[in-house]
Amino acid sequence: MRTQLLLLAAASASALSVSVAQAQTADDQTAVEEVVVTGTRTAGRSRLDTVSPVDVVDSKALTRQGSTELAQALSTLAPSLNFPRPSAVDGTDSVRPATLRGLAPDQTLVLLNGKRGHAAALVNVNGSVGRGSAAFDLNTIPTAALDRVEILREGAAAQYGSDAIAGVVNLRLREARSGGGATASYGLYNTEVKTARDTDGRKAKDGVTYTASVWQGFGIGEDGYLTVTADWSKRNPTNRSDVSSAFSPGVVTGRYGDAEIESKSLFANGGVPIGETWKAYGWLGYQHRDGESAAFPRLSNNAANILSIYPNGFLPKIVTDIDDYNAAFGAKGEAGAYTIDASFTYGQNDIDYGVKDSLNASYGPTSPTSFKAGSMRYRQAVASLDVTRPVTIAAFAQPSTLAFGAEYRKESYDIVAGEQASWANGGYNGLAAGAQGFPGFRPSNAVDVSRDNYSFYVDLDSQVTDKLDVDVAARFEDYSDFGTKTTGKIAARYDIADGFAVRGAVSTGFRAPALQQQYFTATSTNIISGTATEVGTFPATSPVSAVLGAKALEPEESKNYSLGLVYHRGPFEVTVDAYQIDIDNRIVLSENIQGSATGTATQQAIYTLLQPYGVTTARFFINGVDTTTKGVDVVVRYRLDAAEAGRFDLTLAGNYNETEVTRLPTTNTLSSLPVPPALFARVNVLTFERGTPRTKFVASGDWSKGPWGATLKLTGYGTVLQPNATASLDYWTGRKAVIDLEARRTFADKLTWAVGANNLFDEYPNRTPAAVNSTSGVVGFPNYSPFGFNGRFLYTRLSYNW
Template sequence: MRIKLALLAAASASAFAASSAYAQDVAATDPTAVEELVVTGTRTAGRSRLDTVSPVDVVDSKALTRQGSTELAQALSTLAPSLNFPRPSAVDGTDSVRPATLRGLAPDQTLVLLNGKRGHAAALVNINGAVGRGSAAFDLNTIPTAALDRVEILREGAAAQYGSDAIAGVVNLRLRQARSGGGATASYGLYDTEVKTARDTDGRKAHDGVTYTASIWQGFTLPKDGFLTVTGDWSKRNPTNRSDLSSAITPNKVTGRYGDAEVESKSIFANAGLPLGETWSLYGWAGYQKREGESAAFPRLASNANNIAAIYPQGFLPKITTDIDDYNFALGTKGEIGAYTVDASVTYGENDIDYGVKDSLNASYGPTSPTAFYAGSMKYRQAVASLDITRPLEIAAFAQPSTLAFGAEYRKESYEILAGETASWANGGYNNLAAGAQGFPGFRPSNEVDVSRDNYSLYVDLDSQVTDKLDVDVAARFEDYSDFGSTTTGKIAARYDFTDSFALRGAVSTGFRAPALQQQYFTATSTNIISGVATEVGTFPATSAVSQVLGAKALEPEESTNYSLGVVYRRGPLEVTLDAYQIDIDNRIVLSENIQGSATGTATQQAIYTLLQPYGVTTARFFINGVDTTTKGLDVVVRYRLDAEAAGRFDLTLAGNYNETEVTRLPTTNTLSSLPVPPTLFGRVNVLTFERGTPRTKFVASGDWSNGPWGATLKLTGYGTVLQPNATASLDYWTGRKAVIDLEARRTFGENLTWAVGANNLFDEYPNRTPAAVNSTSGVVGFPNYSPFGFNGRFLYTRVSYNW
């Protein structure tokens, strides 16, 4: 891929000369040469995507909807090479709240905005074996694609402009604004694939994952040129199963369920704007999503020690249910006071997750155990009040007036865990068997938390056109948190236009990410049977007595330094951007390994046992600072638009990303370092997940064609190999270098009705299979969880849209 990117850059440069004569003739009349104006990464009005100081991708609603998936994160991952969206399975709540990554960094190191305002994170903290372990991030799939006008992706650190989390970049979701018109869309799709696993090389046909979607939006006219746009969206996805055969049963057969969770979601969004006079207006939006999911845990065979044969004579497959309510509200006003443009707003976001378990049991209750449980809930809330002010500023000797922006923000966050019903976590005392609901033990009363914090921030941003060719943007931001103190970040970015066609741009910035409340206070306790004894193990807050006796400290913010350098070339319908970057992050927040003590084990285990004995546990894990990483990479985007008259219009894009992360420091604690053999706090699986858990190379070659009523989109996405690490190197395996082809054809009837048919992963590509030697006898994990394009195979779909 390095060679491909180098050749791509060289080919692009040589193409400049070849295309220049044609480009100059077409530039003035080319109807496809649209300059998308952006608001992300700049507070200067009227900047186009190619005029910005920092790299910004713009993905419009047509690109989002012209594919088989209606999941926003999935759609973006096939359009933006630097963004990945793995589809993990058998990882509890993460099956339904799947995280996306930008530039290979943690999901919560990318800030997500909704209409330019800070979005709220999910209540879920990912503590299981998936990419993004330990993160609590914004759930992109809470926003339906039908409600969006476009998505702007700022590929650069921007904490000095937007605050915490903007280390890898910023994703700004722009809601649709319409005073009239509307549209309705319905689609149907399913996986039509052949599944070949390590133990089933002959393969089996699968026709599953049937998906139905329906959406409708309508624009309404409000007084004085105001608007109200309302969107409704519904989707229903049935589960898939890509498990291997179980070798514990003769004849071997599939006993697990490994694939996409069953999910049904219902969403409604409203976005409005209302002028109040010549210069002032009100704006606001409201959104709600109800999402119900069901995923499978590992199967419990009939011979499992924690199976009760009187209830499940053939064994059982526990199901984990999630009931998610997500809310977004905003109200603001914008206007002018003299030379100042003022934007004042209040936003509120909330994410609630209720957990349940069914087709399960609590073995410690014996034959009287229930088979369904309420396992508790988590809730996250965020309220933000912000004031943003801009004004032109005359500076002597500068070519044009500068844009001065400054403002303040106040944010209140809260996080809550509520216990499940008693039977979901309690020990019934039957035959010394494991307590708690099998598959997902419920939260205990001792796990309940109800915490909050607030912070305020002040920022200033000065964007100056120093000369006709040189643009310099300088920003600084001060933040103060009630739980860990204050921090200051800064950024300087510049762009120099050598000609109308060629520009050089670069930036240096510092950034930070505040420890999430979920990371600071998440706690869960379960009972495991160790040497025949019921033993409490759990995840504890870093400030708890259990964690602190092991040397944990209150979490501190992550800190970053970002460097970038890029070029922009455009001539007529040809656009080329190349951006190199380096991101150094210190003190990353991670979830430790399980730290286990034993009264009869090694000297270290006995020492840990002695430390933990007063707290009634023998095994603990907690969040900790202390991992340093360096990420280096290159983004390349080449776009060519052509109106070939009789042959139709073509929009061709070739984009690639090379990204490499290296872990340069690991965490320690004074207490654990003094033990005879200090236990590993962050082991090889987690280190290699940081370094090789996302593809180092990814490219997207796409072509969109339209000619009268006909249209088609062809897209090839290439993924570099990803490592699926294990405790020892001999058990590691790779996903393999893979290429996935998507194809869609469309036909418009009249002016309003469009019918489309298509296939995602047309040639039924799979990642490498999980080796039989690595998989357990249950054979659940048929394919690597870290696969960047999932492991479901070919998806066929049809879609009907009607616009008015």
């Protein structure tokens, strides 16, 4: 299978967008959708002529499937991008991260219209792929607002700054002076659920999803435009829990699956000419998202249950109320030989937490059952200046493109405490304090921090000969919290013959420690031997972390190497790109470092260190993990226009990706103990190495003839490990293949009706073994499954364009 996938493999499968081909003839290789702006500052380059691999996914490819989540849509089109869709991991149920090339979610830079996007306020601190990361939330941008997505599959920190280690995803908003469209869809999961304790299975029809969107282009003057998009979606929850062994016969007591989500989005993108050579531009975007996910159930006999409130036990729900904002304005034009782009962008992400159907056991029978648990805020403001001009170098075949610029960025991060009952100790019968399911942020957790940085870059792209193109870039950054960083890149392309070229690059990169990683803190109070003690996550610079040897976080550093080839002839094209990414000093969330007054010598030593702070267990973010990632991407595409049979766009693409952890973190304090505790233990090491599929491929075919159309897609996933503390409890998702099918009919060239199925044959990952599961039987399937674990999704969609 590995050999086959090495021949097929590709990091950004249908990122070569099926719908572009539908809009052009087989001989037309110059459609405007093919021109890219990501990864190059030389105007007019197509994706097959770039020095670095850049793929394009257009809006039709994104919307011609059942999901309306941008992250899920991209994961079905790009083999190197995965979207696991975890459950029972607190806020991460509602803000689910995507990964590129098996790296951390925050090691891919996301741009909006070519400008740096802002991260979510959430930091993933629970047991999901991407644990410890604070990344851009792709699902804050509705697919209806997008014209296309460009994916640069190469390190680009020297060009774009921090985070661009795995690559860059550039989300391009619609730019329309006229026309518009409206779409409504309905779908649900129609599946048979068979778990380890329920092999007979049960029928499920859940996750009912409604969506509606509309967009309209308006002309402003002779050449200006304003495109407005409104989008609404409502997804009901799913449940793929196993049955509880506490009952006979077993019953489902948990809720394990997709969270309930309702989102409302409004985007506007515009531009107007200023004189003959200048244009003013800007955009505004807002999304409000309500989410509700479930924690683990508390059965009636649970020690933390209050029978007078919940005689039959209870299932706590975690509620998220998310507001996301995007705004930008700028001007671009010519001044002599210079092309100048000056802009200001602002982004903000607010998350308010609540808990319902819960209780604070330490309040006893007087406990509330719903709580306001606090909030997190992240804000980012960026002012940038980008300048390009042609430069004639006598020995070179064509004028070079010189680009240079500067950027100033201001970031801030806040944590606001929840209401007192969500975290306080009421003193009832020595029971643990805090709202069950999600203890509220305490006043001691509140933070209000900020930082700024400025950067300068220079980039020279030179056509040295008619066949050789060389691009050299360097960037300097200065952060107010950790100092300076300089990165560089050299990339080249050599055209051996018409339609056949080799390309490669060597670069250095970095990722600055996020404010969320530096300052996130959450603590709870446990009653141990009658004494109230704190356990939780502490900032690396806090006294609690410092006494265990933690230090202020430093940037991650990377070295990227790539070598590839491009071949295209008429309707046929193939790209192959091999890569290696070495990352040093990765930032991770440590294991729980636990002390005990009566435990082992090591536990007693830790207890002595932590006792002055009233803490028994602590974890913190730390540098010190080194990894090496190697892989290959391959994309093969063929377009066929058969008059009688119709038009076909065929893509075969895949990715092989392997990560190895080569160094683990330590601190001098903990290393001196009799048996040093692991700071990054087995589960997390194996999550880095086997938490995403080593092999993934997509074989897709898109057909159209007159008013009819259809898309058939097969996605194959290599097996993924769901690790546990001991090897005997590990299990695998298994090698799986998922088939998606959609059929369409257009009436009067405007109205299109589609019906389809995602996961047509109801494929599931391997079940969670009963021996691994808790008595409550919540976890029916592995959280790390790269295609989720909800089964077959049926949908219908109605679209009208004008």
